Amino acid sequence: MTEDRFETIAIHAGQDPDPATGSVIVPIYATSTYVQEAPGVHKGYEYSRSDNPTRTALQTQLAALEGVLPGADGGCVATSSGLAATSLIGYLLKPGDHVVISNDAYGGTFRLFASVLADHGIEWSAADLTLDGGLEAALKPRTKLVWVETPTNPLLRIVDIAKIVGVAHSVEAMVAVDNTFATPFFQQPLELGADMVMHSSTKYLGGHSDAVGGAIITNNAELYDRLKFLQNALGPVPGPFDAYLFLRGIKTLAVRMERHEQNASAIARFLESDSRVAQVWYPGLASHPGHELAARQMTGFGGMVSFRPSGGLDAANSLVGRTRLFFLAESLGGVESLIETPANMTHMSVDGTDLEVPADLVRASVGIEHVDDLISDLDRALG
Numbered sequence: 001m002t003e004d005r006f007e008t009i010a011i012h013a014g015q016d017p018d019p020a021t022g023s024v025i026v027p028i029y030a031t032s033t034y035v036q037e038a039p040g041v042h043k044g045y046e047y048s049r050s051d052n053p054t055r056t057a058l059q060t061q062l063a064a065l066e067g068v069l070p071g072a073d074g075g076c077v078a079t080s081s082g083l084a085a086t087s088l089i090g091y092l093l094k095p096g097d098h099v100v101i102s103n104d105a106y107g108g109t110f111r112l113f114a115s116v117l118a119d120h121g122i123e124w125s126a127a128d129l130t131l132d133g134g135l136e137a138a139l140k141p142r143t144k145l146v147w148v149e150t151p152t153n154p155l156l157r158i159v160d161i162a163k164i165v166g167v168a169h170s171v172e173a174m175v176a177v178d179n180t181f182a183t184p185f186f187q188q189p190l191e192l193g194a195d196m197v198m199h200s201s202t203k204y205l206g207g208h209s210d211a212v213g214g215a216i217i218t219n220n221a222e223l224y225d226r227l228k229f230l231q232n233a234l235g236p237v238p239g240p241f242d243a244y245l246f247l248r249g250i251k252t253l254a255v256r257m258e259r260h261e262q263n264a265s266a267i268a269r270f271l272e273s274d275s276r277v278a279q280v281w282y283p284g285l286a287s288h289p290g291h292e293l294a295a296r297q298m299t300g301f302g303g304m305v306s307f308r309p310s311g312g313l314d315a316a317n318s319l320v321g322r323t324r325l326f327f328l329a330e331s332l333g334g335v336e337s338l339i340e341t342p343a344n345m346t347h348m349s350v351d352g353t354d355l356e357v358p359a360d361l362v363r364a365s366v367g368i369e370h371v372d373d374l375i376s377d378l379d380r381a382l383g
């Protein structure tokens with residue numbers, strides 16, 4: 001097991017054939033409760049909020065993909081959404097504790113800290129973690145958590161995880177990395193010293209735009225125990241059907257990510273060379289400010305491309321209304337291509353803050369359709 005590589009782990013970790021029937025695929029254990037032989041004497045399952053075998057398989061699979069192999073310290077807790085995972089991490093904090101959040105983090109992360117956790121006494125500030133000294137300037141005596149998102153959404157800026165970990169750990173703050181955009185296939189934050197990895201499994205992990213879910217993975221035994229306790233105490237767990245969809249989606253994560261990246265990189269190059277496009281953000285482009293760091297920190301550049309058409313806001317709005325293959329929709333990471341304008345869709349909650357994104361920014365989640373068809377679609381829509 002320990003010697004197995006990513007693709008093999010994705011298909012086998014936590015997924016031994018079902019002992020009862022030999023079923024090759026982990027069954028969907030659609031049950032809320034489990035028979036006990038005598039009070040407290042059972043096969044490890046009591047009630048499905050606490051544990052469910054389909055969810056256990058998913059958690060084992062995901063932990064292993066983030067480098068926490070079966071038997072190692074730590075593990076994964078799967079949640080009912082990415083934001084439920086972020087909320088559980090928020091519950092690790094106490095009133096008066098302070099959190100530093102990566103500038104241009106996912107809008108919902110920002111909203112959770114600013115509009116929910118702030119009311120419970122958790123203080124926060126946003127900082128540009130891509131800048132030298134950016135984190136140091138934002139630290140407070142009670143900074144207990146640094147929230148890193150890299151690549152960031154939607155500007156795909158790259159934060160140096162190992163460097164942030166060095167600074168955070170020197171003041172005894174934990175580091176959580178939102179690894180949704182990169183996935184463990186392209187980026188291993190725990191290996192770089194992060195304490196926790198958070199996912200919106202809704203995106204690339206599920207990969208088929210058919211379920212909402214999240215996860216937290218840690219290699220710290222004590223943190224894992226607290227998160228596992230919170231998962232049960234707060235209760236935002238995925239049902240067995242959703243756990244099955246993620247387990248199934250993750251089996252093909254490696255091949256999907258390779259194709260997402262090939263397509264995104266071809267599209268980024270097409271857009272960069274086209275005069276109808278003013279600016280392109282893709283970490284794989286040499287012109288991207290975080291390119292070298294991304295090349296060092298990640299094993300691939302991902303499937304997200306952001307750009308601004310030359311014609312400004314009108315051009316952006318008409319472009320996203322004209323694509324045929326790129327569906328105009330929020331979300332990302334599915335096999336089908338999606339396109340949106342973050343300023344008035346996914347990032348409305350950051351309007352008027354220093355996390356604001358350009359109004360004419362277009363974000364594309366490049367799917368795994370044939371790349372020539374995707375490029376023709378954008379070419380036509382650019383008008």
Ligand SMILES: *Cc1c(COP(=O)(O)O)cnc(C)c1O
Nearest residue numbers: 081082083106153180200202213
């Ligand atoms: C979608 C997303 C989230 C939130 O996840 P949900 O599953 O929608 O709750 C968090 N971070 C990033 C980067 C995302 O894309």
